Amino acid sequence: MVDLHQEFLDTRCFHEARIDRRSADALIGLAAGIAADNTINQQEAEFLKRWIESNMNHLDDPVVNILYRRLADMLSDNLLDRSEAAELLGLLKEFTGLDLSKTTPFQAPTTLPIDYPAPSLAWENRMFMFTGIMAYGPRRECEALVTERGGLIAPSVSKKVHYLVVGTIGNEQWLHTSYGAKIKKAVELREGGSPLAIITEEHWQKSMFG
Known part of the structure; x- marks a missing residue:
């Protein structure tokens, strides 16, 4: 599969070792806590980035790779602007599966209802x-x-x-x-x-x- 942005491998967090399950759970909880008030500021984004760097050094899960890389890109100019904050908030919600109208995460399905066989794609006016x-x-x-x-x-x-x-x-x-x-x-x-x-x-x- 094409990974033009090299978001799986081109990150200092990437490593062949298996993710520590407790660190992954802790990250989900941390991200959910940050997103729970439906806002995110620069201090929270910087804290999350530092936490990933400090606690998930042996990282091979692409979910966290993507999250870390997006955080690094957003903070590369030392400024989290309004549009980046909104994008990051959306990313954290998707990452955690948090329904902000409730107090607990969604119950996750084990499979996705993908069309099978997959259809041929048309582009024009689709x-x-x-x-x-x-x-x-x-x-x-x-x-x-x-x-x-x-x-x-x-x-x-x-x-x-x-x-x-x-x-x-x-x-x-x-x-x-x-x-x-x-x-x-x-x-x-x-x-x-x-x-x-x-x-x-x-x-x-x-x-x-x-």
Whole structure:
């Protein structure tokens, strides 16, 4: 699978050793605590980055690699601006599976309702939506690739959406997280007869790059 941004390997946190389960659990709890008030400031972002550097030196899980790399990019100029803070808050919510209207995380499913067999993708005037954490890079860059090929980006899940692309990042160690409201809504629409396909980022990348 294409990893143009080298977010799996090009990070000082990467190591071949297995993640310490307790550190991973602690990171999920820490991220959930930071995101719980629905805001995030620079001090919190800097603390989270330092915590990852100090506590997860033997890191081979791509979820944390992505989180750390995005944090490093956002703080590279020593300023977390408003748009970066909003993006980071969204990333932490997806990372933890935290439903801020409740006091406990979502119960995670063990499988995703991906279309099988995966459909052939068309681009021109087709409506795409992305959910989850993308291995390719920030979601806005994935969306730009679609629009460059004549596709459209949906503002929300609806009957107008043709493809919901589910981010690759996540594995059996991260069943704390839920596949979320977007996929739930997409499943309901699909079961109701809408021509909406739920596809993996891997399939999207293969269709995009060959």
